Every structure is written in structure tokens, then in C-alpha cells.
Amino acid sequence: MTGRDERTLRGRVAVIGIGETEYYRHGASPDPEFKLALKAILAACEDAGLDPREIDGFASYSDDRSEASRLAAALGTHRLRSATMQWGGGGGGCCAAVANAAAAIVAGLADCVVVFRSLAQGQYGRFGQAGGIHTVSGERSYLMPYGVLAPPQRFAMRVQRYMHEHGVRQEALRAIALASYHHAQANPRAVMQGKPLDVEKYDASRWIVEPFHLYDCCMENDGAAALVLVSAERAAEFRRKPAYLLGAAFGSGHRAAATAHNAPLYATASFDTVAPDLYRMAGVGPSDVGVVQAYENFTGGVVMALAEHGFFKPEEANDFLTFENLIAPSGRLPLNTSGGNLAECYMHGFELVLEAVRQVRGTSTSQAPRSDVALVIGGPMVSPASNLILGSEATL
Amino acid sequence: MSNPSTRYLPAGLPIPVAEPDGLSAPYWEGLRQGKLLVQRCGRCNTWQFGPEWLCHRCHAFDPAWIEVEPRGRIYSWERAWHPSHAALRGHGPYIAVLVELPHADGIRMVGNLLGDPEQTVAIGADVEGVFEHHPEQDPTYSLLQWRRL
Numbered sequence: 230m231t232g233r234d235e236r237t238l239r240g241r242v243a244v245i246g247i248g249e250t251e252y253y254r255h256g257a258s259p260d261p262e263f264k265l266a267l268k269a270i271l272a273a274c275e276d277a278g279l280d281p282r283e284i285d286g287f288a289s290y291s292d293d294r295s296e297a298s299r300l301a302a303a304l305g306t307h308r309l310r311s312a313t314m315q316w317g318g319g320g321g322g323c324c325a326a327v328a329n330a331a332a333a334i335v336a337g338l339a340d341c342v343v344v345f346r347s348l349a350q351g352q353y354g355r356f357g358q359a360g361g362i363h364t365v366s367g368e369r370s371y372l373m374p375y376g377v378l379a380p381p382q383r384f385a386m387r388v389q390r391y392m393h394e395h396g397v398r399q400e401a402l403r404a405i406a407l408a409s410y411h412h413a414q415a416n417p418r419a420v421m422q423g424k425p426l427d428v429e430k431y432d433a434s435r436w437i438v439e440p441f442h443l444y445d446c447c448m449e450n451d452g453a454a455a456l457v458l459v460s461a462e463r464a465a466e467f468r469r470k471p472a473y474l475l476g477a478a479f480g481s482g483h484r485a486a487a488t489a490h491n492a493p494l495y496a497t498a499s500f501d502t503v504a505p506d507l508y509r510m511a512g513v514g515p516s517d518v519g520v521v522q523a524y525e526n527f528t529g530g531v532v533m534a535l536a537e538h539g540f541f542k543p544e545e546a547n548d549f550l551t552f553e554n555l556i557a558p559s560g561r562l563p564l565n566t567s568g569g570n571l572a573e574c575y576m577h578g579f580e581l582v583l584e585a586v587r588q589v590r591g592t593s594t595s596q597a598p599r600s601d602v603a604l605v606i607g608g609p610m611v612s613p614a615s616n617l618i619l620g621s622e623a624t625l
Numbered sequence: 626m627s628n629p630s631t632r633y634l635p636a637g638l639p640i641p642v643a644e645p646d647g648l649s650a651p652y653w654e655g656l657r658q659g660k661l662l663v664q665r666c667g668r669c670n671t672w673q674f675g676p677e678w679l680c681h682r683c684h685a686f687d688p689a690w691i692e693v694e695p696r697g698r699i700y701s702w703e704r705a706w707h708p709s710h711a712a713l714r715g716h717g718p719y720i721a722v723l724v725e726l727p728h729a730d731g732i733r734m735v736g737n738l739l740g741d742p743e744q745t746v747a748i749g750a751d752v753e754g755v756f757e758h759h760p761e762q763d764p765t766y767s768l769l770q771w772r773r774l
Contacts, residue, residue: 375737
């Protein structure tokens with residue numbers, strides 16, 4: 230038997246390729262969802278210089294509809310060894326899917342695993358609208374009849390409680406939106422490139438649900454994004470600078486998913502247990518992290534997630550979360566350097582994982598000066614949530 | 626306490642029903658009768674909401690359903706403006722509150738806060754329950770709403 234600290238993903242696998250489709254407004258993709266997935270996977274293989282037939286595993290999350298066996302058949306892979314789906318909705322699994330793929334490689338179940346997310350909402354419907362439902366049961370029955378229908382209404386009360394408990398002001402949420410939009414202006418992939426945001430525009434924007442203005446809420450988009458993982462020993466065979474997985478964790482604390490907002494610890498992003506697990510595996514702390522991609526379903530979730538990852542105490546949120554602190558290259562902690570879910574593309578957070586790889590490679594359009602240790606935080610406020618840390622070879 | 630002709634939100638939102646396995650059936654039947662029923666373990670007295678097949682503390686199955694007084698205090702709130710459902714288009718803002726029941730170990734439930742939808746809402750404010758019955762709907766159902774004391 231080995232202790233948990235010896236059973237680790239640290240330094241065992243590397244991202245060798247990343248790829249994505251063009252990112253579209255929701256419903257605007259000319260391609261169906263499965264075709265988007267194929268395009269992103271082929272782009273990631275091309276980036277790595279890998280024959281796609283060598284892929285022997287697929288990992289995704291949030292009930293992705295592009296099923297592993299169909300992908301393997303469509304791509305003509307030599308064989309399929311690993312097919313993992315992370316339970317849970319939203320972007321909670323965007324890092325967990327990478328962890329599951331890494332675990333499969335480290336355990337000897339597979340050699341070359343693609344992790345991906347594909348979404349075509351014109352084909353399958355939107356997250357932000359609840360329609361065509363006559364009756365509801367279970368969790369939703371305690372919420373939907375009261376107008377708590379879609380993610381904005383499901384998470385606003387959690388953030389409101391957090392703001393109340395810790396004196397967090399609207400300006401802290403606003404700074405996160407401003408930083409994402411600022412970074413998107415430099416990113417040609419970003420849906421919101423050419424559509425900058427400033428303080429006046431944010432303040433004048435309509436409420437979706439208090440305390441979320443329009444610009445506190447993620448977009449909804451069509452597209453797909455993928456990465457390729459191999460064992461660390463093989464990373465040097467490929468043409469890109471490897472981004473090594475230093476750690477990953479997922480889950481949530483005690484009864485986080487208790488029905489109808491009954492989690493004992495309510496005002497949380499669900500990282501109270503998950504962040505310490507991540508840092509322990511990665512062997513680094515918050516001061517070692519040079520750049521962060523934090524899933525913005527809503528800016529309020531980012532506030533909570535960053536605090537739970539130790540960058541500031543909740544009571545310090547107003548001082549820490551300023552536009553100047555959050556932008557690359559000059560800020561204390563460059564955040565969401567591609568524009569993220571708010572302004573690059575809502576690829577359920579997988580665009581954030583790809584951006585962390587770019588930061589480690591040194592190829593971001595908003596490069597952070599300290600990018601050897603890059604953190605990704607997935608799906609705050611959901612259960613299971615997940616996170617991961619990538620590092621350059623120097624961090625091994 | 627109840628008035629079948631008034632409803633806080635427009636008709637057309639999803640209607641709550643018990644799961645096919647009947648887990649929450651006593652809760653919804655209680656509301657239809659103007660009673661708030663929640664689970665309390667017969668072995669260790671732990672309160673539980675929403676319902677589950679066992680007590681999360683001592684793992685005794687089938688916790689008892691106990692009537693509790695529908696009063697509490699606002700634990701959190703939100704004012705929704707964007708219509709996330711076709712039935713809400715043109716309706717305007719509405720308030721949802723998360724109410725904790727101190728006399729039932731702080732279990733929480735979501736409802737609407739009756740009154741002016743643009744009123745100031747204070748976390749910690751005392752509220753009492755108001756049953757909102759829908760005998761005209763198919764299936765029939767009742768909701769538990771809240772108003773300031």
C-alpha cells in the first residue's frame with residue numbers, strides 16, 4: 230500500500246497538443262456538434278504532430294453528446310482503451326475530465342487520450358432558457374415553480390449571501406468582467422474581440438438577476454475544443470513545448486449538493502476541500518501560481534473561487550479584485566487571459582484549459598510574465614467542481 | 626391563509642410533482658392541505674430538507690414526515706429581471722428568497738417574497754409562509770410563498 234501523497238498525477242502526463250474550432254455565437258455554428266468535436270480533435274493532433282489514429286482514449290464531462298466509441302470509429306483509431314465521462318453538469322468537470330484522462334494514462338489503461346468538449350446549441354437548445362417542461366420533480370421542483378429556472382437564478386442567492394457575509398462590493402465582480410473583456414480584445418479567437426467593455430457600459434447594463442448584471446454572466450456559444458495527453462516520458466517526441474500536469478482535484482465538501490440550497494456551507498464556490506487537495510498534489514501554493522483561468526459562469530463565483538484558492542481572504546476581495554491587478558502582463562494575478570467564458574467563448578470552461586497550456590508555452594495573446602505554474606479553476610458553485618495546475622518542465 | 630385566485634408568478638411555469646418513486650409525495654400532498662411537512666429522523670431527530678430515503682446523519686431509512694410551522698427568516702434573496710422562461714416575458718422583476726427555519730435546525734427552502742417586487746430585501750428579516758394553491762391546474766399543486774412580518 231502507498232499513501233495518498235505517493236499516489237499522484239504530478240509530472241506524470243503532459244499536454245502535447247491543443248485545438249479548437251472557430252467559436253460562434255450560440256446557434257450560429259454551420260457545423261453540427263459531432264463535426265465540431267472531430268474538427269477540434271484533429272486540430273489538437275495537428276498541433277502536436279500526432280497521427281489521430283494513435284488516440285486510444287477519450288474523456289469529457291457534462292454529458293457531452295459526442296460519444297467516445299463513435300469518435301473512435303469516425304477517426305479510425307487503431308483501438309479504444311479508455312472512455313471516461315465525469316458526472317455533473319456545467320463546467321464543473323472541465324478539469325476533472327483532464328484528471329480522469331491523466332489517471333487512465335498513469336494507471337496503464339491508455340497511452341494517448343483526447344480530452345474535449347463540444348457544443349452546438351442551435352442543434353440542441355440553450356442552457357439559459359427553460360422551456361417545454363410541463364412538470365418537474367426532485368431538485369428542480371423546489372426551485373422552478375418559483376422562477377428559479379436557469380443558472381443565473383440558481384446561483385445568484387449563493388453569491389448574494391457571500392457578498393453579505395464578507396462585505397464584497399459590486400465593483401469586485403465588475404473588475405472580473407472588465408479583465409476578461411480586456412484580454413479578449415487581443416485574442417482573435419474571442420467572440421467579443423472588437424466589443425470592448427468599460428465601467429460605464431457595465432454599470433448601465435441591465436440586471437439579469439441581482440447581483441448579476443448582463444456582463445457578470447457567461448455567454449452561450451457553439452464550438453469545440455480539445456487537447457491531447459500522453460505520458461511525460463513521451464512528451465519530448467512531439468513538436469510543442471509540453472505542459473505538464475502538476476496536479477488536479479475534484480469534488481466538493483460535506484453535503485455540498487444537499488437538495489434545495491441546503492448545503493451546510495452555502496456561500497461557497499465548492500473548493501473548500503478541493504483547493505487544498507490540488508495544492509497538496511501539485512506541491513505548490515497560491516504564491517507560486519503566476520496566472521489563473523477561473524471559470525466564469527458568473528463573476529461572483531470567480532470571487533469565491535479565487536478566495537478559496539488562497540489568493541486573498543474574502544474580506545480582502547474588494548482590495549484585491551481590481552482591473553489593474555487582474556490584467557496581463559502588469560497585474561498581480563493575470564486572470565482569464567483569453568477572455569474566458571465571458572468574452573472568448575463559453576466552451577464550458579475547456580477554452581480555459583487550452584489557455585493555461587498557451588500560458589505555459591508562452592504563446593498567449595495576453596502572456597503573463599510568470600507562467601511556469603498556471604492554474605485552472607472549473608465550474609464554481611457546482612458539485613463536483615474541479616481544478617488543475619499545469620507547469621513547465623522547469624517545475625518538475 | 627390561502628387564496629386560490631392569487632398567484633405570484635404567471636401560469637405556465639413547470640408544475641412540481643413527486644418523483645415516480647414517491648420520495649417527495651408527502652411534502653407536496655402536505656402543501657395541498659395547507660401544511661408544511663419536512664423530514665425528521667425518528668432515531669436521531671435530525672431535520673432534513675429536501676427529502677431523502679435515509680437520514681444523512683445516522684442512516685436510518687425512511688425519516689418521518691413532521692409538520693412544522695411555516696415561518697422563518699431570509700437567508701438570502703435575489704431579484705430576477707431577465708425572463709428565463711416564455712411564461713415570464715413582459716412580467717417584470719420578481720423576488721426569490723431562501724428562507725431558513727430556525728425551529729427546524731435551520732433547514733432552508735426557496736420561495737417568492739410576496740409584495741412589491743422592487744422592495745428592499747434584508748437578509749435576516751422574519752417571514753411567514755403563505756400557501757398558494759392551484760386547484761385549477763392539471764395536475765393540481767400548491768406552493769409555499771413568504772411574506773414579511
